[in-house]
Amino acid sequence: MSPANKQHKKNSVLSSDSSSVQDYVKVLYGFTEWQDRPASSSRLAARLGVANSSVSEMVRKLVELGLVSHEPYGSVELTDEGRRLALAMVRRHRLLETYLVQELGYAWDEVHDEAELLEHTVSEKLVERMAAKLGDPERDPHGDPIPAADGSITVPRAYRLQDLDEGHTGRITRISDADPELLRFLQAESIGLDEPVSIIGRRPFGGALVVRFGAEDAARELDLGAETAAALWISSDRPHPGCVVGG
Numbered sequence: 001m002s003p004a005n006k007q008h009k010k011n012s013v014l015s016s017d018s019s020s021v022q023d024y025v026k027v028l029y030g031f032t033e034w035q036d037r038p039a040s041s042s043r044l045a046a047r048l049g050v051a052n053s054s055v056s057e058m059v060r061k062l063v064e065l066g067l068v069s070h071e072p073y074g075s076v077e078l079t080d081e082g083r084r085l086a087l088a089m090v091r092r093h094r095l096l097e098t099y100l101v102q103e104l105g106y107a108w109d110e111v112h113d114e115a116e117l118l119e120h121t122v123s124e125k126l127v128e129r130m131a132a133k134l135g136d137p138e139r140d141p142h143g144d145p146i147p148a149a150d151g152s153i154t155v156p157r158a159y160r161l162q163d164l165d166e167g168h169t170g171r172i173t174r175i176s177d178a179d180p181e182l183l184r185f186l187q188a189e190s191i192g193l194d195e196p197v198s199i200i201g202r203r204p205f206g207g208a209l210v211v212r213f214g215a216e217d218a219a220r221e222l223d224l225g226a227e228t229a230a231a232l233w234i235s236s237d238r239p240h241p242g243c244v245v246g247g
Helices: 003-033 041-048 052-064 080-102 111-118 124-134 180-188 226-231
Strands: 068-070 076-078 169-175 196-202 209-213 220-224 232-236
Touching: 003 041, 003 052, 003 076, 003 080, 041 052, 052 068, 076 080, 080 111, 080 124, 180 226, 226 232
Parallel strands: none
Antiparallel strands: 068 076, 169 196, 169 232, 196 209, 209 220
């Protein structure tokens, strides 16, 4: 196929499926932003709520576009071009979430779906105007880092709360926005970003994780189930003896 035909094919796919292409590369980036598990076609299907056959068809298109690399039965990985597109979409999404909360009074459990709708339609000019209005924020309302305009991004070193052991201390760095009901629960408990945390231990026989939240003079303890503990990411204050994840 000639270079001209390849470019025509690329443009035609982007024009007919641009929103889907953008969604897929953004989800692929999200798989590995905070952990190293690769994305398989089945995991993509589960995350997007679509059939495996639909994912397989889209992955083939993304490979043709040069946005991902994929071998049969292997993981789906972003190419450099795919990562650039993904970070551009992540920047749009997280700036929109931040703008909706800070400037329009949305609650943090309301903004994800709104941003999903808006990110495909806003212009680059509007995105940069929002960034300037917000003072070029480095993170969104849930603690996810916002890529810079040049595509660079700094992801804080943090660990899932569920993976931490007794004696670990730190602060909440990120809260997953996957479940709006969970966000409302955390808000009702006054648990948010930068909240100090200390791991007290686990209840017997596989019970809840006991966590102390807040500064010493206003600390309170909560029993957290697996879903809540998996949604909170903690940056460490300092290492402690026998730490299972490091400092």
